[in-house]
Amino acid sequence: MSRFPLVRAAEDVSVHHLCERPLHGLPSGATGRHIATREVYVSRLQADGLYKVFGRAPDEAVRRLEAGADRGELRADGTTAAVIDASFTVEPGQIFVVMGLSGSGKSTLLRMLNGLLEPTAGRVLFDGRDLTSLPARDLRRVRATKISMVFQHFALFPHRSVLENAAYGLEVQGVPRAEREQRAAEALELCGLGGWAASWPNELSGGMQQRVGLARALATDADLLLMDESFSALDPLIRRDMQDQLLELQKRLKKTIVFITHDLNEAMRLGDRIAVMRDGRIVQLGSAEDILLRPEGDYVASFIQDVDRSRVLTASAVMTAPDRPDAGQCDCPSVAPDTTVAELCAVSARVPHPVAVRDPEGNVVGTVPQQKLVAFVGGDDEPQGRPAACGDAARPAAVKTASQNTEKEAAHA
C-alpha cells in the first residue's frame, strides 16, 4: 500500500526534523517555517510513532507490526491494533483534521493526544512536553488547563445547568465561583447562547447543546481543542452552520484544533491539513488540495470521488502560467487565487478567453483556460473535449461515486 513517505523523527526528544516532504499548497504561515535544514523548533502538538493495541501482549504486537505484520494477522490472535505508527505535527493556529471511516482508529488516536488513552508505543509531545511520560496528576493538570475536548454526543452533564456545564472546566481548575461564572457566560456569548445560561441541557436542541459543549471547551482558555466528530450527530443544515461558526471563531481565537470527522467534505472545509486514516494507519497527510489533486493510492482516490471538488479547489490549483503576456490586459473579470472553482466557473462562463488570476496586488499570477476548468470539474486532468455547463458538470459523477462509496462503506462495516 502506498504509505505517505513521512520520515519519523523518533531520535529527537522535544524537537523534530522538518524533513517532511514540502507540501504543496500548505498555508503560507506554516510553509514559511518549513525550511529544508535541521532546526530546533517546537510544534504545538507532535505525535511520534503512536501505536495503540488492545488485547493481550500489546508490546509483542507492536514488535510484529513494526516488522511489517498486517492488522488482520493480529486480529486472528484476538488483538486489535487500533492505531499503527501515527506521526504528525500540528502547528499553532492550525486546524488539523483526521479523516477516516468508522473503525479506522481516528477516535483512539484523538484520545491518545490528551492522555485519555495511553499509547502502547510512541510519544505525544505537547508544546515540547512528553505527555506520555507525565504522571497522572500532571497529565490531569494539562487536560484541565491546556487541552479541552468537544464530543460527538455533546456529553453535557444533565444535572448541571447550561452555565454550570460551561463552567465545568474552570470548576475543575479551582477558579472561584464568581470568576468562572463570568468566564463561562462569556464563552456562551461567544457561541451565541447568551440568553440560555439558566436553561438545562435537555431543554436545548442538538445544535445548541453542541454550542454548550463548544463553550465548555472554550471557557478554559485551552490552547488545544480536540473535537471528536463534534458535528456528526447534527443534521446537515445545522452542521454547516456550526462549521461556519467554528471557522468564524477560529479567525478570532486562533486556537489549535484537532478535528476528527468521517465526512470528507467537512474535512476539506475545515482542515488546514488533513490526515486520512485507514485501518489504523495514516495513509495520506496533506492539504485539501493535495488530497484532491494527488490522492495517494486507490483508497484515497476512491474516497474523494464524491467530493464536490468545485467547492474545495481554488483558482491557484487549476491555473496555468500566463500563456500570453497580454493575459489580464482586458477589462474582463479576473479572480483571486483563493477563489473556488465553483465561482471560477461562473466567471469563466462570461469570459471568452482564459480567466486571469490576480494576486491581491493585482499582478497576474496565472490563467485558467475554460477547457482545463471543464476537465477539472469533470474529474479528469486531461481535457475531454466535451463541453459541459459548469454548475451541472460535477453532478453525474457525484451521484455515481456516492453510490459506490455507500457500497464501500457497507463492505467496510
Next chain:
Amino acid sequence: MPRLALGEWVDGAVDWLQSHLSWLFDAVSSVVTGMYDGISAALTAPQPLLFAGILAVLAWWLRGLTAGVLAFAGFALVDSIELWNDAMSTLSLVLVATVVTLAIAVPLGIWASRSRAVSAVTKPVLDFMQTMPAMVYLIPGIIFFGVGVVPGIIATIIFALPPGVRMTELGIRQVDGDLVEAAEAFGTSPRNTLTRVQLPLALPTIMAGVNQVIMLGLSMVVIAGMVGGGGLGGAVYRAIGNVDIGLGFEAGVSIVILAMYLDRITGGLGRQVSPLGRRAAAKARAAAGGLRIRHYRPRPVVAVAGVVVLALVAGGLNLFGGAGKSATAAGGDDVGQGRKVTLGYIPWDEGVASTFLWKELLERRGFDVDAQQYEAGALYTGMANGQIDAQTDSWLPTTHATYWKKYGDKLEDLGSWYGPTSLELSVPSYVKGIDSLADLKGRAGQFKGRIVGIEPSAGEMGLLKDKVLKQYGLEGEYKVVDGSTPGMLAELKRAYAKKEPIVTTLWSPHWAYSSYDLKKLEDPKGAWGEGDGVHTLARKGFAQDNPEVTAWLKGFKMTEQQLTGLEAEIQETGKGKEQEAVRAWLDEHPDLAEKWAPAPGGASAASRNADGKDERARPLNVAWFPWEEDIAATYLWKAVLERRGYTMNLQQFEVGPMYAALSRGQIDVQFDGWLPTTQKRYWDAYGDKLNDLGSWYGPTSLEIAVPDYVKGVDSLADLKGKGGQFKGRIVGIEPGTETMNILKKKVLPGYGLDGEYEVVDSSTPGMLAELKRAYAKKEPVAVMLWTPHWAYDQYGLTKLKDPKKTFGGGDRLHTVASEEFPRQYPQLTKWFKDFKLSDKQLAGLENEIQKAGAGHEEEAVKTWMDRNPGITDTLAPL
C-alpha cells in the same frame, strides 16, 4: 452417596468463632446496642402525637399536604391502639439496620463499580446472603450476640445489604460513559469524577436501593421479634403464639403504616436530594393545576423550622415530665443526698486502698466524695483547718506521732481499722548473712552505702534517720536516699530482677511482701518502737455533720487478707483506675459493702443483693412461652412482685432461644422448666450456667388425648387401625420441643403407629384451636396434650393410657434462673424456692385466665388473687 457433614462443619466453625472472636461479637453487640438505645431513646422521648406531627411535617415537605395529613392520621392510629412504643422500637431497629447497611453497602457498591474483580467476588456472596432464608442467620446470631435486638439487627443487615450494594453499583455503572470521559477530559480526578458526576447521576438509583434496604429491614422485624427483638415484630409474634387475631391485625396494620411512610418518605427524599429529581418535581408541580393548597409544599427552611419548633416543644414537655420523675427516683440507698465529703490520702498503698474503698462505698450511699492526694504534713494541716473531712491512713501512735502531737486537739480519732503494723528495713532473701539491723554494719560496700527511703516527710523516715541508724551505729556508713514510695518500689523491682543487693524502707502490711521474697530485718533493740495501728481520723465536727458516715467509719475493720487483696487488685488495675479496682474487688466480696456501710432503714437486709443494692432496683427479666401453666405462673408472680415493689419485663420466647438467653444472663428467670425429661436437652446444654430453684408443681404427664365422644379409644394401642377415623393425623404442638420428639421417635413406634399416623407440627394455640373446632363439630381428633391443662376442664377428653410408658416418667415444673440470679436477687431466690401451687390453685388460675381471654391476663390474675386472699404473703412473705 456419603453423607457430607456440612452442618457439623458449620457448627464447628460457629463454635470456633464464638470461642475465638467473642471479643469482636461483644464489641459489635455493644456498638449496635448503643446505637439502638440512642435512637430509641430519641424517638420515644417526645409525646407520641407531637412526634407524629413532626413526621407529618416531614411528609408534607417531601410529598405534599395529602401525604402529611395521612401520615399524621396513620401515626395517630398507631398511638391509639397502644402500639406506639412498639412502633418506635421497630423504627429504631430499622433505622439502625439501615444506617449500618448503607455505611457498608454504598462504599462496597462504589468499589464494585470501579473494579470488575470486586464485582465478580461480591456477586455470588450477595446472592448467597439474599437467598439464604433470613431466619437461618438468627441461629448463629443468638449464639454470637444472645437474644434481643442485636441478632435481629445483624440478620436484617445481612439480609438487606445486597440490594444496597447492587443498586449502588448499578447506578454508577449506568452513568453514561461519555459523561465520565468528558469529566476525565477536563482533568477531573477520579475522586471528583465520583462525587461530581457519577454519584449525583447515580443518586436516583442509589435512593431506590435505600428504599429497598428499608423495606427489607421492615420485612425482617417479625423475624427479629422471634429472638426478642421486641417492637411490632414482637407483637406479631406474640399474636401468632396466642392465635390473637386482633393483636395480630393491629400490629400488622402498624407495620404497614410504618412501611408506607418510610417508603414514601425515602422516595420523596430521593427526589429532593438528586438535582435531576428536584427539577422533575418542580416541573410536574408547575404543570399540575388544580387546588394550589394541595400542591403547596413548605420550603425546606419552613419545614426544618417546623420540625425544630415541634421538637423543642416535645423536648420541653419531656423536660417537665422528666423533672417530676427524677424527684421521686431517690430510694432508700440515698443516705448522703449529695452531701459532700472530702477525703485526703497519702500515696501509700493501704491509704490509697482504704480511701478509694470509702469513696466507692460513700458514693453508693449517695454522697459526693472528693478524694485528694496530699503529702502527709499537708494532709494533717488541711484536716486541722477543716478543709479535709477525714483520712484513713494515720499510723498511730508511733509513725505519725509528730502530727498527732501538733494537730491532735483539732482532730478526732475514729479508731484503728487495721493493726498492728510494723516498720522495718528489708533486704531480698537472696542477700545472705543479713538477718537483723545489726548485720548491716560493715556491709555498706555491698549496698553501695544506700538505704532506699520513701517520702522524706514520712514519719518512718524520721524514725529511721534519727533513731534506728543511730542505735545500730549505721549513720556514718549508710545514706538514706529520700524518694517516694513508688520510687522505692521501682528500685526494689529493678534490683530484685537483677539480683542486686538492696536495703529498702518498708512496712507491714505491704503487698511487696507477697510479690517478692523479702527478709524483714530484725530489730532486737526495739528502735522502731511499738507497732502502729492504722487509724481513721476526722476533723472536729465531722461526727455532728455526718453521723452515719462517722458510725460506718468507726465500725470499719479490715483483715490482712482483705487489705492485701485489695491492694493487689489496685496494683494490677493500674494507676488512675483505683476506683474501678475497688469496684471489682467489692464485686468479688459482695457482703462487705453492706457490712461496712449498712443503709439505715429503707429496704430490708434480705432484699439487698450482693452489690449491696436493693435488688428491686434492677428490673427482673422473665421469659415465658404461651403455655397455659406458664402464663399462669408468670402473671401470678408479676402481680405479686409488683406489689412488693419489683418491676418485671416479660418476654415471650421459643424454648431454645430462651435457654440460650438464660445461660447468658439476658433473662433472669422462667417458671416453666419441664424437668427432668421434656427439656432435658436444653438442661444438658446450658444446665451448668443455670440455677434450678426447685419445682413448684408436679408431677405432670404427657399424653395424647381424644374427645370422649370418640368411643373405643382408651389407650394408645387402641389407635392402631383407626388412622382413617382420625385422617391419619395427630395434632402436635411446636416442632422441636422434646415432647414432640418423644411423640415421634418413641411413642408412635412404640405402638406401631408411625406408618399410620402423621404428627402435624403446629403450635400450642394452633393445636387448641384445632381441638376446639373439631370438638364443636364432634369430629374425631387426636391431640398432643399434657397435664396440667385447662383443656381437661373445658372439654370432655380421654387421656389415652400409655401402658408401655413410652412418654417416660412425669416431669415436674421447675423455676429455672440464671447463674447470677441468687446473687442478684437473694430475696427472690428464697421466695421462688418456696413457691408451690396445688392442682386446684393452678387449674383455677388457668381457667380464670382462659375465661378472661388473651390480653387480659393481668385482670384474670387479679380476680383470682382477690378470691385467694393472703396469696401475696404466702408467696412473698416479708
